[in-house]
Amino acid sequence: MTDEDNTEDAGAEILSAEVTASGIRLDKALSDAFPTLSRARLQALLAEGAVSKDGQVLTSGKAKATCGTYTITLPPVAPAEPQPENIPLTVLFEDAHLIVVDKPSGMAAHPAPGCENGTLVNALLYHCGDTLSGIGGVARPGIVHRLDKDTSGVMVAAKTDEAHQGLSALFATHDIERTYIALTRGTPNALSGRIDTQIGRSLHDRKKMAVLKHGGRQAITDYVVQKTYGQPAKASGAPLASRIACTLHTGRTHQIRVHMASVGAPLLGDPVYGSGAAAIPVRAILEELNFTRQALHAAILGFVHPVTGEALRFETAPPADMQALETRLCALD
Missing domain, CATH: 3.10.290.10 (RNA-binding S4 domain)
Known part of the structure; x- marks a missing residue:
């Protein structure tokens, strides 16, 4: 988001x-x-x-x-009303009330200063016409939650105000199933666990989020290390990279990126929270593939339809660039 x-x-x-x-x-x-x-x-x-x-x-x-x-x-509103744009969408589900799509990396969820065109909202306005819910404001019609521009994966948007209110309530009470796949540098000390912290604006850089001792908002992420890559030469060393499934119980800005960095496993390619260099073999792979975004994909989204009551669950595989990265990481073993 x-x-x-x-x-x-x-x-x-x-x-x-x-x-x-x-x-x-x-x-x-x-x-x-x-x-x-x-x-x-x-x-x-x-x-x-x-x-x-x-x-x-x-x-x-x-x-x-x-x-x-x-x-x-x-929420901030772009100065101009967004215009429909004929941008192809991968639609996973659609009815009269809502639409679920697999958002590609590189696409912002909604217009913002410096990114007024080519967003999911522009694509939805073309695809759905004027049926999108207007509760989100001029620049955010239909948008109930969001993924970072460079994060790929499943998103739901509202086409009616009733659906918008219902979905917003589900997100507010965390009655949503949300699991992400992350490729990280190294691996956490524990192969599974819960990260429960306060997240807010960094005290040192207001453009970044950070784990705070005081203030901020509660953020909870469960994680499971699914696979590790590049076993260390020394028994005491850590793997060079990992594939981690992260399940959100809250939805804070950059939550997974901040949480994974906080346990010593920042996302590969993350230009903001990936501080510290990856191991030389991993760095070589990132450079060869020109992989410069955070390796994060929203793989699963499940919820109860706010109007029909139907249980819905959607799962998509990571996009080609993440799959290529993972293939190369596998070769390190």
């Missing part, structure tokens, strides 16, 4: 207002306090975790309001 969806993007607009009436539904109180936002938009923002009071994130519009200052973080 991120590789995970997040409302803390650079350029986000922060709104604050006082609520003076208590005891009524929170979404109703907020619609009175923020007259420029529709009640449907506020419900979606609540579901996305974009509303807070006294530092506490609020997600239920049905909750009772209390008096005080409420803050809403609006």
Whole structure:
């Protein structure tokens, strides 16, 4: 969105207002306090975790309001309305309410400053016409969650406001199955485990996310090392690279990239969090393949259809560049 969806993007607009009436539904109180936002938009923002009071994130519009200052973080909106573009899409599922696609690496989820064209939104506007849900704002129609531009894999977008609200609620309560495949430098000390930390803006570089001791938002990733490559010459050494399955229980910006780096196994090719050089044989493979993106693929997405109640689950293989990288890594053994 991120590789995970997040409302803390650079350029986000922060709104604050006082609520003076208590005891009524929170979404109703907020619609009175923020007259420029529709009640449907506020419900979606609540579901996305974009509303807070006294530092506490609020997600239920049905909750009772209390008096005080409420803050809403609006996602950044591109200055121009995105235009439909005839960009081929790999559609895994589509009905009247939502569409599931296998997003290629190199495609941004939605327009942003410096990346106004060639996004998934541009492609969806061409494919779906004007049926995309508008709750996400002018620049983000239909977008409920997102993957980083250079992360490939399964994404769902909403075609109706009902589906958008339902999907946003599922993501907010983490009732979504999400598993990613990552190719990493080295391997964690434990071959499986749970990483449970706070993630927020780095105190040293505001363009990066980081594991924080204080502040930030809880981030939980389960991981399993599926395969290692390049066994070390010394028994005490670590493998040169690994294939790791990461299951998300929260959806913070760059969560997997930050978490894997925090346990000593940054993603191969990651230009931001892949600090430190890979072993010479691995570095040679990356250079030969010109692999310069994070080796991360959203392989599995499962959820209950928010309108029909149908259980849906989609799984795709990593794209050709990651498969080529893995093939070359296998040859190290």
